[in-house]
Amino acid sequence: xxxxxxxxxxxxxTWYMRNKRYKVYVLRELSSFLVAFYTxxxxxxxxxxxxxxxEKWDSFLASQQNxxxxxxxxxxxxxxxFFQTFPWFKLAPKAMPVQVGENKxxxxxxxxxxxxxxxxxxxxxxxxxxxx
Amino acid sequence: MxxxxxxxxxxxxxxxxxxxxxxxxxxxxxxxNEDWVIxxxxxxxxxxxxxxxxxxxxxxxxxxxxxxxxxxxxxxxTCKTFVRDLPDKVRIEPLENFPIERDLVVVLDDxxxxxxxxxxxxxxxxxxxxEDVEYNQTRGQLMKFKQLTxxxxxxCCYAACPQYALNKDFIGPAALTLAHRYNLDNRDQGKSxxxxxxxxxxxVWDCSFVGACSEVCPKHVDPAAAIQQMKVDGAVxxxxxxxxxxxxxx
Numbered sequence: 001x002x003x004x005x006x007x008x009x010x011x012x013x014t015w016y017m018r019n020k021r022y023k024v025y026v027l028r029e030l031s032s033f034l035v036a037f038y039t040x041x042x043x044x045x046x047x048x049x050x051x052x053x054x055e056k057w058d059s060f061l062a063s064q065q066n067x068x069x070x071x072x073x074x075x076x077x078x079x080x081x082f083f084q085t086f087p088w089f090k091l092a093p094k095a096m097p098v099q100v101g102e103n104k105x106x107x108x109x110x111x112x113x114x115x116x117x118x119x120x121x122x123x124x125x126x127x128x129x130x131x132x
Numbered sequence: 133m134x135x136x137x138x139x140x141x142x143x144x145x146x147x148x149x150x151x152x153x154x155x156x157x158x159x160x161x162x163x164x165n166e167d168w169v170i171x172x173x174x175x176x177x178x179x180x181x182x183x184x185x186x187x188x189x190x191x192x193x194x195x196x197x198x199x200x201x202x203x204x205x206x207x208x209x210t211c212k213t214f215v216r217d218l219p220d221k222v223r224i225e226p227l228e229n230f231p232i233e234r235d236l237v238v239v240l241d242d243x244x245x246x247x248x249x250x251x252x253x254x255x256x257x258x259x260x261x262x263e264d265v266e267y268n269q270t271r272g273q274l275m276k277f278k279q280l281t282x283x284x285x286x287x288c289c290y291a292a293c294p295q296y297a298l299n300k301d302f303i304g305p306a307a308l309t310l311a312h313r314y315n316l317d318n319r320d321q322g323k324s325x326x327x328x329x330x331x332x333x334x335x336v337w338d339c340s341f342v343g344a345c346s347e348v349c350p351k352h353v354d355p356a357a358a359i360q361q362m363k364v365d366g367a368v369x370x371x372x373x374x375x376x377x378x379x380x381x382x
Contacts (some may be wrong), residue, residue, distance in 0.1 A: 005233055006233075008327070015298060016294070018294075022342065025294075025342045025343075061317075102270075102272040102275050123187050
């Protein structure tokens with residue numbers, strides 16, 4: 001009797017279509033394009049700020065206030081919330097389990113801690129920006 | 133109390149290396165008792181319908197880890213997958229990401245080598261240990277890694293892992309988890325030796341945290357968590373070495 005193991009082919013381009021888990025993962029990873037965009041966006045904003053021209057800065061701000069850009073930023077925010085913030089906060093206890101005495105701290109403690117830290121940091125940034 | 137019998141259609145992947153160029157599906161109608169697990173239905177086929185069907189199983193009680201298969205596309209321990217939770221038509225395939233030896237039997241040589249590679253045993257710097265020495269462990273120290281000892285090497289995690297599907301050099305979920313189990317053991321002193329393997333190219337950094345391994349794990353071992361914790365350990369050790377601090381508990 002001869003051995004002739006069969007190797008099932010795996011597509012390097014469509015593997016993520018195999019199940020829902022992979023699709024959700026790819027959607028999470030696709031947010032890296034938005035990260036790249038916002039990195040570029042921030043550098044542009046800083047470059048405009050560095051020109052010391054109030055006129056250029058005002059026109060940059062005005063360019064962000066048209067409906068298209070507002071919708072884009074809102075969609076990007078929702079995308080980040082659902083494919084970055086919520087999933088990563090949920091996964092945080094996996095990467096950083098905390099054991100107190102003999103038992104592990106419940107996951108909910110670590111997850112809630114992240115949300116509290118998020119609110120505090122956001123409030124600080126809003127305070128810096130003069131919003132609150 | 134009588135139990136309900138339901139006819140189920142089992143579509144089972146067949147592959148005979150001496151006859152077939154590629155795997156194909158064969159259908160069997162099985163009168164399933166609602167209390168059965170899928171392994172019972174497969175055994176019914178073997179005992180009553182087709183004696184040529186090849187598959188692995190042993191304990192029928194979630195201990196031996198040998199009956200892992202794809203059930204409707206999901207890596208499953210077939211002794212834990214009840215027919216009452218499944219539709220009338222079920223597709224059964226050998227575990228994904230492994231070569232098929234015959235029918236539902238896969239070749240596990242690669243993961244066996246990987247399990248060995250991560251040095252899954254207690255290593256002591258003071259070997260050989262003095263006679264009559266006991267290495268004590270408190271309950272708290274045990275609880276740090278007890279969950280990880282539940283792995284039965286069913287390899288469902290490898291079948292779920294898209295990274296392993298694309299890159300066979302990746303050490304993979306079960307072997308990495310086993311390594312972490314020993315890294316967390318207070319009696320072990322081999323963490324820095326293991327990190328050379330785990331933090332290398334094919335180790336923890338190949339994991340992109342899809343998390344599928346943990347979702348399919350029938351023993352709730354959570355390999356994805358173990359791997360992320362090792363990434364943290366690896367990064368800490370890296371910076372310790374950069375700053376000239378001698379690392380690890382040993």
